Every structure is written in structure tokens, then in C-alpha cells.
Amino acid sequence: MTEPLHPSPAEYTWPERGHRRLIGKRISRVDGPAKVSGKATYTYDVHRPGMLYGKILRSPYAHARIKSIDTSAAEKMPGVKAVHVIQGPGTEIFWAGDEIVAVAAVDEPTAEDAIRSIRVEYEILPHLVIDTDPQRAGDLAKPTAEEVVGDPDAAFQQAEVIVEGEYGLPVITHCCLESHGLVAEWEDEENLLVHISTQAVSSIPNQMARPLGIPAGNIRVKMDHIGGGFGSKFSPDRWGIVAARLSKMAGGRPVKIMLERDAELMVAGARPSAYGRVKVGAKKDGTLLAWESTSWGTGGMGGGGRPPLPYIFEIPNQRKQHTAIMNHIGSARAWRAPNHPQACLLTMAALEDLAAELGMDPLDFFLKNIALTGRRAEIYRQELQIAADLIGWKKHWHPRGDRSRGPIKRGLGLAIHTWGGRGHASNCDLTIHPDGSVEIKLASQDLGTGTRTGITIVAAETLGLPMDRIKVMIGDSRYPPSGPSGGSTTIGGVSSATRRAALDALDQLFAKVAPALNARPEDLEAVQGRIGVKGDPSRSMSWEQACARLGGMPLTVRGRNPGPGHLTGSGVGGVQMADVSVDVETGVVKINKMVAVQDCGLIIDMKTAESQCYGAMIMGIGYALYEEKIMDQLTGRMLNPNMEFYKLAGLGDVGELIVHMMTGPGYDERGVIGLGEPPVISPGAAISNAVANAIGVRVPYLPLTPDRVLEALHKKGGHHATH
Amino acid sequence: MRPIEYASPRTKEQAVRLLASTWGETEVLAGGTDLLSLLKDDVVTPRRLINIKEIDELRGIAFDPRKGLRLGALVTIEELLDDPRVRQHYPALAEAAEGIRSPQIRNMGTVAGDLCQRPRCWYFRAGFGLLARDAQGRSLVLHGDNRYHAILGNDGPAYFVSPSSLAPPLVAYQARVRLFGPGGAREMPVQAFFRIPQSEDEREHDLRPNEIVTEILVPPPQGEASATCEVRQREALDWPLATASVALKMDGDRVTAARVVMGHVAPTPWLSSEAAQALVGKTITDDVAQAAGEAAVRRAKSLGRNGYKIQLARVAVKRAILRAVQGGAR
Incomplete structure (x- = not known):
């Protein structure tokens, strides 16, 4: 060189x-034709000569201790080339779906037969898989110390309007359409070739080296295309190491393990839940004074994240306390903007409730307090105005509760968000x-x-x-x-x-x-x-x-x-507004329109930047309206590990989506900033606020399913006997 | 691999000879949109599959204004939707078919398969059995998460909801289903085809293990006002939370006879005589439709988490009635 x-x-x-001849223009992706024609190769498409298929026996219990394992029938089965006990007798299992034994066989049905023939005895232990009540968690609830900023007691005394509410969003899964998985093969005794669906090509070798006892330089990792990661594919995962071991046991023959859909949803991705009781106070003119929150959530045995509360608005006086609940579900993984969608909902919903109590338009209320957003205040101010124009806020917004005739109520909601996005270490x-x-x-x-x-x-x-x-x-x-x-x-x-x-x-x-x-x-x-x-x-x-x-x-x-010169920056602001219709007789929420106004510094490709925002809004509509990892306290299992009852938004569900990227002076000179995460933060809050605006009452928890919407309407007391 | 025999008979006589006389031994394969999932999830483990798609006489839609509509068992949902005669004379049936939102299922799924598909109860699909009991015999539905379960006909031992989209309008139109078995053909009202199983040895249909559905016969249109209304959360493929199909015989503005059938609310399609009584002799107004909705769910009860479905069923009935007189074919 x-x-x-x-x-x-x-x-x-x-x-x-x-x-700029190309930078910032609307340019189609170079691999688009390969993708739409089916020529692009995903890990799932990798077929190697002599390849074996790996399957994994998983625990049916959420909390158990393995007493014994009998793999003898599997080992004798024709076509089975390797059997590997992942977690042996005496091991404590902490979630249903955890990996117990893996096999590799000449085809998938044989591998499945081998898995079915394995006998495992468990000592069943008590489990906790729900998370909505920290009281029920007992010792598994880990409260953190209360944090105080300013003088919240005095500030609430001074506040002329105070609202209290409860808000939350459940554990959801990443639901990658290409499930997690890989093909591992030993090219010789010392060298491993891995085709893996990953977000981290460069760091997979090092993560596999120690468990396999070979130098990282002996491991080659390849991936052409990926069918989604969303933060869940940074690790080779236990099954990745297992595939390499099975391959070794089978004399180096390639072993493919791609998770089945149910495993993907049970164990390969979970966004931590967050719930909170929030109190906010303001002066009559809308000046925000005080915040108080008691929040909790889970992400499995790791306890989940901690949402940064209050989100973006640096309210001068705060008291906040968070409790991490450890429970027996598949572990949390980073989900697109970790902690931010949770913090955004808990904050923006509480602020919108406060604006409603004040009798203020939340757009005016946000603008009134925009200085509390700190150094991006001017960006938010510009973005709020643009978003308001694009959705027709001043024309369509009405005080809380659509009073028009008929069961279909329309409402508008907004939320703002932030993210970092500085360029990572990269060599080319x-x-x-x-x-x-x-x-x-x-x-x-x-x-x-x-x-x-x-x-x-x-x-x-x-x-x-x-x-x-x-x-x-x-x-x-x-x-x-x-x-x-x-x-x-x-x-x-x-x-x-x-x-x-x-x-x-x-x-x-x-x-x-x-x-x-x-x-x-x-x-x-x-x-x-x-x-x-x-x-x-x-x-x-x-x-x-x-x-x-x-x-x-x-x-x-x-x-x-990094290197010389200022080419990448960090810190973006975005605004989203949602226009929804709610059928108050059925509780069904439909998205009419969503607007995303987003800055991300200098944009390299306007088209793929906009695509990130479209995709994020669609994903956001999914978790706002449909997605929930439904855990059954009775059996300890996930009840909806499939695409029928783990619901994602379809094309007919997303309404009209409008994206406006902030560019030009004040934006371009900040350098290139990432965009994958920020636009997925606001949809939950903006949609929840729009629903509250439509029906006149807060639906506390996402997803905004008919049962929750009807319950909120029922608690409000007004029976909507409209026709 | 676990061996499965695969047979592809050309006649219905051959088909029934290939079927076993006890449940669990054999399964009938038509569109496969449900059976393949059941096989993959180990919910059913037959030793033989009988593909009936090669039996030509099970195909075809025939309509005669005097004889009515004949749907061969293998008619696909898409064929049903594409037939203008169905849409004209049996709008409640076409509207119910529209609720099946997946093009793949519309293209592969059959009308008989829609009737014969197994319940979507998540405990059943997870291998806990049709009646979903744990090792101690306790009902998982009653003690667990029953947000999608039955609000009517839920005195036990079954709590799942009938997943059929087409059965409610077929019951409303007084359709009959024709079966063929070793003893020849037999026929019954669609309503009688569904039943609430009393043990794990029973299924939710009055179909013997060695019988197949051959056709569905819908009586000639009698000038009814009819419609279907579904409450579904998504526009994309989604199971309805409650549906209603109604067929109203009218004398001028007055209802002389009514059939009101709810779907996805009970282990069978639920024919509500209470709702019918609330309509007969009346002129349909918003209040009358509302009262019929109330009557339809008078006996409904929540299992704990599914109380909201009572409201959804009430609304589905009200809206189906209003749609029938406002927009449906006469």
C-alpha cells in the first residue's frame, strides 16, 4: 500500500x-435490481456443498433446572452427524425457548426427528414473565435510587396545573423477516468460514474466537445482504458458536442454523418494556415547572434499559425513580434507538395530557417550552412549523375529544425526538x-x-x-x-x-x-x-x-x-405528527397520515434517507398499534410466536406517509450523521397523542388495541352510543 | 424423518377409502393453508395425507336462480370473490370472503377448507389440545390469556372461537353442506356441521374421520337483504375479533324473517334467535339495529380478558343489519 x-x-x-453532483440527490440504491429480482444472496440463501442442517431443542419452561438429558436415540439415528449438549444437567434455565441440545443432520426433517427423540427431565421452578406490576416481581424488582434535580416539591407547589398519568409500552420483538442464523464450516482444522446474518461483520471473528479456542484471524465472516437486524444481530449468539462446534464434530462439513420463526420471536430479540406513573406541573401560561416519575420495565433477566426521563425537555425540577424488573423471558437486545421510544412515549404523552389540561394546543405548548430542549431548540422550532404545515395542524387540530357526529373520531398528535449518530470507526x-x-x-x-x-x-x-x-x-x-x-x-x-x-x-x-x-x-x-x-x-x-x-x-x-477534517457529526432532532381516526364503537385505530420532519446533517442520498424515515414510521405504526410479545404467566411461554398473532402493519394499515428532510445552511455543515434510529422514536408517542386527541381520553398503554381503547373510553364514562 | 404417506386419488370414492376411521391417522389436504401449519407445529401428526385436489367433481361454481348456488369443495376463495353471481345474489358471502386479506390464502384456500380449518386458539396451536388443558386438567383458557376466546357458547369445555369466515353468511343463507363417506353422501345445514367438542377425542365438526366435504349448497336468493360486517384490527391479514352476517326477508320496509349469525365469538358460528326476534315485524332504524345488537349478546359473558369482544359483536350485528338494508342486494 x-x-x-x-x-x-x-x-x-x-x-x-x-x-455536489451526486451527494444529496435522490439516487436509487445500487443493489436494488439484485434485491427485487431475487439475485441478492442472503444468509438464508447460502447453500454449501455437503451442508448439514442444525436444529435446537429448546426449553418449554420459563424457569427450570435440567435434571437429565438422554440423547442416545438421536445419536443412533441415521443421518444425524453431530449431537451437542449446550446446557447440561444441573444448569438453571431462565426463559422458555432457551437452548438445551443441538443436532446436525443431513436434512431438516431428520434433524427435527432427532430433536424430538431427545429426552430431557426438568425440575420446574417458579417463573415470572409479566412486567406490568413491580409489586408482583418481589425480589426480582431492583429499584434504583431516587434522583432529584432542582426543587421538585417547591415547583409542584408553585405549579398552577398538575396532571398525573400512567403510560407504558410492552416488550416487543425485533421480528427480523430474515431470522437469525448462519452457516459455519471448517475449511481445515484451524480455519473457520462463517456466513452469518449480522450487523457486525468485523467484530464477529473476535466474538467467536475465544469460545472456539482459535485466533480471530482464523475466522472469516461473510455476508452480502441481511433481512433486518434492528439491533438484534451484533453477536454470533450461542447458536452461532454451536453451529461451529457441530461442524467441527461433523468433520468440518458446513452446518446451517437459521432460527425458526417461533424461536426468532421467543429468544432472538426483545425491546425492553417501560411503564411509568408521571406527574407534570406548569404555570397557567404553559411554562413547564416540574416532573416526577416512577418508572419500571423489563428486558428479561438483565432487567432492561432505563429510559432517559424526562425526554428532551430539560424540565428544571425533577424527581424520578426507576425499577428494573428481572423476569423469565428471552433477553433484551438493542432495539432501534434503545430506551428512546420508551422515554418519548412516557414524556410526550404526559406533556400532551398537561397541554390538554391547560386548554392549550400542544403545538403551542411545545413551542412555548422549546427553550427547554437546549441547543437544538431552533431546529425543533423550524421542524415543528414545517410538520404543522404538512399535516394541516392549524386546520385540523381541535381541543381534546372530536365532537363530530358518528363513531369515527379524528385526532392529531405530535412528538419530538433526538439521537446521536456520529460516524463509527471505519477503514476502507x-x-x-x-x-x-x-x-x-x-x-x-x-x-x-x-x-x-x-x-x-x-x-x-x-x-x-x-x-x-x-x-x-x-x-x-x-x-x-x-x-x-x-x-x-x-x-x-x-x-x-x-x-x-x-x-x-x-x-x-x-x-x-x-x-x-x-x-x-x-x-x-x-x-x-x-x-x-x-x-x-x-x-x-x-x-x-x-x-x-x-x-x-x-x-x-x-x-x-475518525480522521482529519470535520466530516461527520452527532446529534439530530426530529418531529413527527400523526393524523388518526378511531372508531369509538370498536376501538379500532387507523392511521390517516403521518409526517416526519428530520434532520441528519449532510445527506448523502436523499432517497435512502427518506426510505429510512418511511421504514421507521411503518415500524413505529407497528409497535404503536399492534406489536406485543404476549407472555403467559400460566405457562411461562410466549403465546404469539408467529406472524398471525404477532402483528405487523401491512401496507393498508400505514396511511399516507410524508417525509421532509432538513437540508441546507445550518444542517449540511454539521457533516454526515446517521439516521437509522431517530425516526422510529416518535411514532408511538405521536400516535398515542393523536388517539387521545381524537377520543378525549388517554389510552395508557401501547399497543393501542381495541380492548385498550374501549377500556379507556369506558373508564372515561361516556358511553359512545353513536350510530 | 417421520414418514408420511401421500395419496392423490382421482375420485371421492377412492379418497374415502384412503381415509382412516379414527381421527389422527389421516388428514385431508386441499389448499393446505392451515394443514401445513398444523403439520409443521406438530399439532397434527398423521401417517397419511390424502390430497383431494385431483378430484375434478369437487370443483366449480354453479348458479341457477331456481336451484341456487353450488360451490364445489375445492372452489378457492379467489374464485368465489371473482364470481359476479355470488356478489350479486349473496353479498354477505362475498363480503366475508373479502375479509380474508391474504392473496396467497385467497388463491390457495378453499371454501370447504375455510369451514374445516382448525381453531386458532394459541393453546391449541402450542400443543395443549383442542380443549387446552394442563397436566392437572385445568383449562388454560380460563386461567390464562383469553383475549381472543369465546364470549358465547363458552360454558365449556371448549372456549376457542370458530375461525371460519364463510360459515356465518352460509348459515345466514341457510346453506347446506354435503359430505361423502363410506356409506355414501349425507347432507346437513351448515349450522349443524359445527359443534362444540366435549372431549379431546372429538372435533369441532360433525364430520367423520373418513368423510370429506364435497360441496356447499346455498338456496336460491329469496330477495333477502343481506350483509356481513367484520371487526378486524388490521387491513392486512388478520383474524376478525367479531363478525356478523345477516339475511333479512322484507315485506316493504318491514322485516318478516331474520337470520343473524355471529362469527369468531363462539366455538361454532352463532345463530342468534334473540337478535332475529328483535328484528321481525320491525322497520330497520338505527335504534332497531342497535337493539338487535344488544339482543345478540344478551347471553354473552367475558372469560376475563375478552369482555371487549361483547361490544365488538354488538357493533358487528348492528352494522351488518344497517348495511344490509342500506347497501345490500335485495
């Missing part, structure tokens, strides 16, 4: 507005070949967000080439390490690393061709497939002619993030 010349840090910048190798072709290698992954497209745009923009001249290779741990796709960090990381690599490569190429153009390298530019002297079109050569001057050796430059 050639050492790059180092321009001064000031030169590592993004092109100015007006000089950009190679310019003497024939003019360009390739970029990095061990990143496309989580479905359009990572390849973003990299291609940045390289093509920088090198002055059309996008189809750039070949991007990702998804292989042999490529330069790049961070996990979590925390909305990928686009900032890979775009910055690519930009630096491309700028450095150009510098070196300019140095090679400058003499031929009778110019200094710093006077050259690469535009429209040519390299030439700035301001003198007569002195230029084609990209191919320039690259031919590299001689026999390709030019490879390593680009890194």
Missing part, C-alpha cells in the same frame, strides 16, 4: 452546496487500477440502509466518475475493519472513510499526472471523467489516460474514520 500524502485537515471537507481500501477501474473494500455491512449506495456516491462524487465505475465490496471480514452497524453510525463512518481515501488517492494520482499537464498537482481537479487544470479546460486528460500513468501497480489508499 502506498502511504498517502496528507493534505492539511482543512482540505478534508465535503463539497460545497452547488458543487480504495484502489485505482491502471485501467481506470476503481474498487473499494471494507468489512462493513449493509443493514438494509443502502450502505453500498452511500459509499458509491461519495467515491464517484470525489473522483469525478459516474457511479457505475465504482465497485464496492463489503461484507467480508478480510477487508479493512469497519464498525458494527448500530447506533446509526454506519453512514457517517463509511462515508468519511471513503471521502478521505478518495481525496488521498486523487492527490497521488494528481502528483503522477501533473507533469504531463504542465501543472502543479494542487491545481488539478477530477470532473466528469477527466483530470484537468482548474479553470483551463484545454489542459486535461481522460481518467483512463491519467490512470495509465500509474504504471504496472494499482494505487491503493487506506481511508479512515
